[in-house]
Amino acid sequence: MRFIWLFASLVVLASAATIKDTGKLRFDNHSVYKLKISNKLQLAIVNKLCSLSEKYDIWKDYEEYSKEVHVMVNPAELNRFQILLKLAGISNEVLIPNVQKLIDDEQVPSGRDSSTFGWTRYYELDEIEAWLDSIFAAYPSVTEEFTVGQSYEGRRIRGIKISHGTNKRGIFIESNIHAREWITSASATYFINELLTSQDTEVRNLAESYDWYIVPVFNVDGFEYSHTKNRMWRKTRQPHATNSCIGVDGNRNFDSHWLENNGASSNPCSETFAGDVAFSEPEAKALSEYLISIQDKFDVYLSFHSYGQWLLSPYGHSAEELPENYDDLQEIGTAFVDAIQNMVYGTTYVRGSTATTLYVASGSSVDWVFNELDKKVAYTIEYRDTGRYGFVLPPAQIKPNCEELMTGMIALIKKTNELGYIV
Numbered sequence: 391m392r393f394i395w396l397f398a399s400l401v402v403l404a405s406a407a408t409i410k411d412t413g414k415l416r417f418d419n420h421s422v423y424k425l426k427i428s429n430k431l432q433l434a435i436v437n438k439l440c441s442l443s444e445k446y447d448i449w450k451d452y453e454e455y456s457k458e459v460h461v462m463v464n465p466a467e468l469n470r471f472q473i474l475l476k477l478a479g480i481s482n483e484v485l486i487p488n489v490q491k492l493i494d495d496e497q498v499p500s501g502r503d504s505s506t507f508g509w510t511r512y513y514e515l516d517e518i519e520a521w522l523d524s525i526f527a528a529y530p531s532v533t534e535e536f537t538v539g540q541s542y543e544g545r546r547i548r549g550i551k552i553s554h555g556t557n558k559r560g561i562f563i564e565s566n567i568h569a570r571e572w573i574t575s576a577s578a579t580y581f582i583n584e585l586l587t588s589q590d591t592e593v594r595n596l597a598e599s600y601d602w603y604i605v606p607v608f609n610v611d612g613f614e615y616s617h618t619k620n621r622m623w624r625k626t627r628q629p630h631a632t633n634s635c636i637g638v639d640g641n642r643n644f645d646s647h648w649l650e651n652n653g654a655s656s657n658p659c660s661e662t663f664a665g666d667v668a669f670s671e672p673e674a675k676a677l678s679e680y681l682i683s684i685q686d687k688f689d690v691y692l693s694f695h696s697y698g699q700w701l702l703s704p705y706g707h708s709a710e711e712l713p714e715n716y717d718d719l720q721e722i723g724t725a726f727v728d729a730i731q732n733m734v735y736g737t738t739y740v741r742g743s744t745a746t747t748l749y750v751a752s753g754s755s756v757d758w759v760f761n762e763l764d765k766k767v768a769y770t771i772e773y774r775d776t777g778r779y780g781f782v783l784p785p786a787q788i789k790p791n792c793e794e795l796m797t798g799m800i801a802l803i804k805k806t807n808e809l810g811y812i813v
């Protein structure tokens with residue numbers, strides 16, 4: 391009975407955070423909790439609670455590996471939340487006491503850059519695009535612009551192809567499909583820059599042996615919104631026909647096992663809303679069409695995400711089955727994980743299939759490319775960290791994260807090549 395009363399009282403809501411004059415949503419005293427789940431009842435209670443109220447924002451869904459849920463809680467809700475945790479016997483820990491403090495700190499660059507664009511702070515969409523323009527201007531013989539398509543709000547989704555000659559096999563990178571995962575576009579731009587400027591033999595080899603297709607900011611509308619209005623925005627920005635909640639989880643909107651096995655939500659207010667139909671989002675639809683148009687040109691597909699330090703392979707849609715080439719995917723994954731582990735930072739990544747290692751996630755871009763385009767090397771990379779800062783990774787960690795990506799990528803592509811997947 392007490393649970394029912396608590397749930398009922400949660401349905402009556404105010405907005406999730408307060409807006410002050412800057413027009414940006416503030417997250418003063420919003421805290422992020424790590425919940426250790428020890429049985430199914432506890433999980434059901436947490437899931438129900440988070441689905442009922444805008445005062446909760448799931449940062450990390452439950453996964454079997456750590457048996458943790460990370461959730462951001464509105465301070466107005468904190469009392470009731472703590473009572474509920476006590477009643478349900480859920481052990482917990484505060485990961486972040488005040489999210490706004492991290493957001494404020496995130497605006498402070500970690501150092502000075504000699505050029506106007508560096509990796510000491512996070513950039514807005516127009517700054518990233520201006521940088522991209524400067525790259526096209528500086529390297530006209532090896533770079534080429536491509537357009538994936540148009541976003542719901544009419545922005546162009548831009549990509550860069552880096553090519554050092556004809557007849558090379560392609561590697562496709564899609565980044566920042568989830569708007570709040572800012573480290574992903576920072577990593578993608580760093581990677582582009584290294585491919586073009588690094589003198590390191592292994593990086594030169596990586597750059598010049600393949601054609602690179604890189605989309606640094608895929609969810610352009612959401613990314614812009616995460617900078618100007620709501621730092622914690624994840625989804626696209628297309629309104630729903632009948633519900634006031636906006637946007638779809640772009641990475642649950644692809645037409646491969648769409649909305650199967652509870653790997654996404656049919657609730658428009660959920661952060662993992664799959665859309666009313668597959669490819670309801672113009673961004674996802676455009677990317678699928680673009681990928682089909684170049685499908686004979688690339689062999690490897692990578693999708694950049696944060697956070698958690700995972701390298702995830704298909705399947706996402708089912709934990710009951712594994713792909714035929716799973717052993718190879720694991721071997722490639724081991725190369726990536728070991729290379730990063732051996733660096734000075736000692737950062738630990740875990741590799742495995744999305745559904746068996748993390749949780750069932752259906753309708754993802756990686757699964758679509760793997761299943762529908764038959765590209766047998768496809769991964770989701772979940773960058774730093776494991777929850778201390780979550781989505782608000784401090785600028786001082788941008789470069790280390792990018793260095794890890796470069797080292798991991800060299801190992802990943804080398805092993806992929808060895809196993810004969812790049813043809």
Ligand SMILES: [Zn+2]
Binds near residue numbers: 568571694695696
């Ligand atoms: Zn993501």
